[in-house]
Amino acid sequence: MNNYIELIDKKLDEFMPICYPQKIFKSMKYTVTLPGKRLRPIMCLETCRMFGGNIEDAIPTACAIEMLHAQTLIHDDMPCMDNDMYRRGKLTNHMVFGEANALLAGDALLTFAPQIILKNSKNLGAEKLVKIMEEYFERAGAYGVIAGQVVDIESEKFEVTEDDEQLPEILDYIHTHKTADLFKLALRTGAIIADATDEQLEEITEFGQAMGVAFQIADDILDVTSTFEEMGKTLGKDKEAGKLTYVNLYGLEKSKKDLNELLDKCFDILKRNNLQSEIFEQILNKIRIS
Amino acid sequence: MNNYIELIDKKLDEFMPICYPQKIFKSMKYTVTLPGKRLRPIMCLETCRMFGGNIEDAIPTACAIEMLHAQTLIHDDMPCMDNDMYRRGKLTNHMVFGEANALLAGDALLTFAPQIILKNSKNLGAEKLVKIMEEYFERAGAYGVIAGQVVDIESEKFEVTEDDEQLPEILDYIHTHKTADLFKLALRTGAIIADATDEQLEEITEFGQAMGVAFQIADDILDVTSTFEEMGKTLGKDKEAGKLTYVNLYGLEKSKKDLNELLDKCFDILKRNNLQSEIFEQILNKIRIS
Numbered sequence: 001m002n003n004y005i006e007l008i009d010k011k012l013d014e015f016m017p018i019c020y021p022q023k024i025f026k027s028m029k030y031t032v033t034l035p036g037k038r039l040r041p042i043m044c045l046e047t048c049r050m051f052g053g054n055i056e057d058a059i060p061t062a063c064a065i066e067m068l069h070a071q072t073l074i075h076d077d078m079p080c081m082d083n084d085m086y087r088r089g090k091l092t093n094h095m096v097f098g099e100a101n102a103l104l105a106g107d108a109l110l111t112f113a114p115q116i117i118l119k120n121s122k123n124l125g126a127e128k129l130v131k132i133m134e135e136y137f138e139r140a141g142a143y144g145v146i147a148g149q150v151v152d153i154e155s156e157k158f159e160v161t162e163d164d165e166q167l168p169e170i171l172d173y174i175h176t177h178k179t180a181d182l183f184k185l186a187l188r189t190g191a192i193i194a195d196a197t198d199e200q201l202e203e204i205t206e207f208g209q210a211m212g213v214a215f216q217i218a219d220d221i222l223d224v225t226s227t228f229e230e231m232g233k234t235l236g237k238d239k240e241a242g243k244l245t246y247v248n249l250y251g252l253e254k255s256k257k258d259l260n261e262l263l264d265k266c267f268d269i270l271k272r273n274n275l276q277s278e279i280f281e282q283i284l285n286k287i288r289i290s
Numbered sequence: 291m292n293n294y295i296e297l298i299d300k301k302l303d304e305f306m307p308i309c310y311p312q313k314i315f316k317s318m319k320y321t322v323t324l325p326g327k328r329l330r331p332i333m334c335l336e337t338c339r340m341f342g343g344n345i346e347d348a349i350p351t352a353c354a355i356e357m358l359h360a361q362t363l364i365h366d367d368m369p370c371m372d373n374d375m376y377r378r379g380k381l382t383n384h385m386v387f388g389e390a391n392a393l394l395a396g397d398a399l400l401t402f403a404p405q406i407i408l409k410n411s412k413n414l415g416a417e418k419l420v421k422i423m424e425e426y427f428e429r430a431g432a433y434g435v436i437a438g439q440v441v442d443i444e445s446e447k448f449e450v451t452e453d454d455e456q457l458p459e460i461l462d463y464i465h466t467h468k469t470a471d472l473f474k475l476a477l478r479t480g481a482i483i484a485d486a487t488d489e490q491l492e493e494i495t496e497f498g499q500a501m502g503v504a505f506q507i508a509d510d511i512l513d514v515t516s517t518f519e520e521m522g523k524t525l526g527k528d529k530e531a532g533k534l535t536y537v538n539l540y541g542l543e544k545s546k547k548d549l550n551e552l553l554d555k556c557f558d559i560l561k562r563n564n565l566q567s568e569i570f571e572q573i574l575n576k577i578r579i580s
Contacts, residue, residue: 024432024440075397080369080389099370100443103393104436107365110400111431118424126416133423134408141401142314146394150314153390 001282004042009033011063015116027097027105028112032070034088039283040182041066044190046279047204053194060120061132061189064113068140069182071109074102076149110140124193132189139185148178155244171244172213179219180212200273207269211284214262218287220245221255256289263288291572294332299323301353305406317387317395318402322360324378329573330472331356334480336569337494343484350410351422351479354403358430359472361399364392366439400430414483422479429475438468445534461534462503469509470502490563497559501574504552508577510535511545546579553578 016029041062048058077084077092078099084092094102114136118129138144152174158167187208191201224247246255263284270280306319331352338348367374367382368389374382384392404426408419428434442464448457477498481491514537536545553574560570 019433021437021440021444023444024436028432071397075393078370078393080393101440103365103368103370104440107361107396107400108432108436110397111427111436114404114423115427115431118420118427126420129420129423130408130416133404137401137405137408141405142318142398143309146314146398146401147311149394150311150391154311154313 001042001279004045004279005038007059008038008041008045008063008066011059012066015060015063015120023097023101024105024108027093027101028067028070028109030096031074031087031093031105032067032109034070034090036066036088038066040069040186042279042283043183043208044186046277047187047190048194050275050277050280051191051194051196051200053190057121057124058190058193060117061193062186064116064136065182065186065189067109067113067116068136068185071106071113072145072149072182074106074109078102081153128192131192135185135189135192139181144177144181144185146177148174148176148181152178152244158244167244167249171246171249174244175213175216175246176209179216180209183212183215184208203269203273207266210262210265210269211287214259214266214284214287217246217255217259217262218289220247221252221259221289223247224252260288260290291332291569294335294569295328297349298328298331298335298352298356301349302356305350305353305410313387313391314395314398317383317391318357318360318399320386321364321377321383321395322357322399324360324380326356326378328356330359330476332569332573333473333498334476336567337477337480338484340565340567340570341481341484341486341490343480347411347414348480348483350407351483352476354406354426355472355476355479357399357403357406358426358475361396361403362435362439362472364396364399368392371443418482421482425475425479425482429471434467434471434475436467438464438466438471442468442534448534457534457539461536461539464534465503465506465536466499469506470499473502473505474498493559493563497556500552500555500559501577504549504556504574504577507536507545507549507552508579510537511542511549511579513537514542550578 012032016025016032018025018029044062044065045055045058049055073087074093076082077087078094085095086092092102093105097105114133117132117136121129121132124132140146151170155170155174158164158170184205187204188201191204196204223245246258250258266280266284269275270277302322306315306322308315308319334352334355335345335348339345363377364383366372367377368384375385376382382392383395387395404423407422407426411419411422414422430436441460445460445464448454448460474495477494478491481494486494513535536548540548556570556574559565560567
């Protein structure tokens with residue numbers, strides 16, 4: 001795991017030289033290189049390895065996905081969105097570089113990330129590059145992460161009551177798109193680079209869906225049970241905002257139970273596909289909350 | 291000209307169905323389909339035709355460039371940027387849909403636009419699609435339009451004095467990237483789709499650079515000489531903000547002279563390359579200010 005993180009951090013640094021105008025490149029790099037778990041790029045590299053690919057081939061794509069993730073954080077934290085001052089224990093992008101710059105840094109990352117793939121993965125050939133681009137736009141955009149964010153914002157207006165039949169479906173939609181779509185992007189591009197079959201792609205997509213939702217449930221749980229020091233960001237805001245979260249809708253006990261069932265499902269998918277990965281086992285076990 | 295506009299408007303409408311979550315798709319479409327001159331998509335189609343290509347092949351790319359243009363308008367108008375309430379005579383995106391949604395609509399357009407190209411231009415083949423993607427990211431991102439916007443914002447802090455030797459270079463940088471880069475994107479992708487030679491690409495790039503800067507100088511001039519009714523947006527803000535503009539730096543007379551010289555250069559480029567285009571002649575003559 002640490003080898004992967006080291007490799008990704010080194011490559012992120014290399015892929016992001018500070019060009020003119022420096023302010024925009026500095027602000028893009030600031031959030032991308034905040035110390036983090038690098039979960040999404042690790043997933044991309046490890047999936048590529050698991051399906052017999054060369055992880056070198058997946059490095060630009062893995063790093064691009066981390067940049068895309070940073071983009072969502074920068075815009076999410078802005079005053080007109082979640083209005084967060086801290087992220088990973090550091091000041092958020094707009095607190096350091098100003099709002100206008102944070103807005104543009106996020107925009108720039110959305111085009112810089114796929115550019116990194118195109119510039120540094122020419123050896124994959126045009127056909128595969130087009131496939132990776134298609135995945136990237138489908139998961140990053142209005143049908144993916146952004147759709148999840150829009151419904152997430154809308155859901156703040158809801159009163160969370162247990163008898164509203166629509167809420168479980170809406171919550172599932174938010175988790176699927178806001179969180180699981182980036183996981184699926186990482187896994188599917190890793191698999192595509194390794195020439196996985198369509199069947200393997202389907203299996204890894206199901207894995208990403210379960211892991212993504214599990215990850216978001218864990219995040220919802222930690223929001224009520226953890227502290228600022230442990231998480232590096234302001235907590236308890238979900239409840240305060242009356243937000244539609246797994247914990248607010250189902251309570252803490254059922255949330256933990258469902259979380260662990262989803263993780264079991266992930267282990268099952270690995271097993272039934274004869275996929276061995278200590279890395280994914282570690283990640284899944286870290287998400288588990290007992 | 292009107293045939294082109296009709297075609298583009300029809301295709302923009304087709305390419306943008308209102309999917310779930312409706313709010314984001316409605317807000318994306320709102321700004322994209324505001325009545326406009328459709329200059330950039332027309333340039334893309336006309337360049338493709340001029341170099342012997344089939345304009346049908348360029349329609350998705352032309353429409354994507356209009357979407358990208360709309361994205362820059364949405365984010366530019368936001369309170370943390372130019373804080374504009376009107377655009378093309380209508381309320382700006384955030385005034386209608388709220389700031390959070392406008393932020394996300396802009397983000398969504400940045401990925402939706404290249405997605406439209408990939409989904410609807412499969413007949414161009416993967417090699418050409420990769421080339422178009424490369425052009426798109428290079429001109430739209432941190433090396434292109436966004437670089438221009440960042441320096442533009444920075445320039446608001448400058449005191450515009452005639453003896454500052456750096457200012458002409460900075461202003462040229464802003465105009466080159468903030469405005470001419472999108473023109474060059476439209477022209478170059480049109481040419482690439484028509485299989486133009488490298489030499490032809492260079493010539494059309496020079497044309498786009500001259501036309502883009504001319505267009506921006508004209509915009510700077512109209513900001514001080516025109517009215518809200520004529521332009522559909524709040525004017526005189528550049529002077530108020532002490533902004534670095536062509537008129538503030540060189541005065542009205544020299545601005546008009548340089549504008550018309552750039553337009554003459556554009557006509558020369560068409561002539562020396564034996565390119566005949568009533569459309570480009572009309573566009574250039576419309577930019578001219580006597």
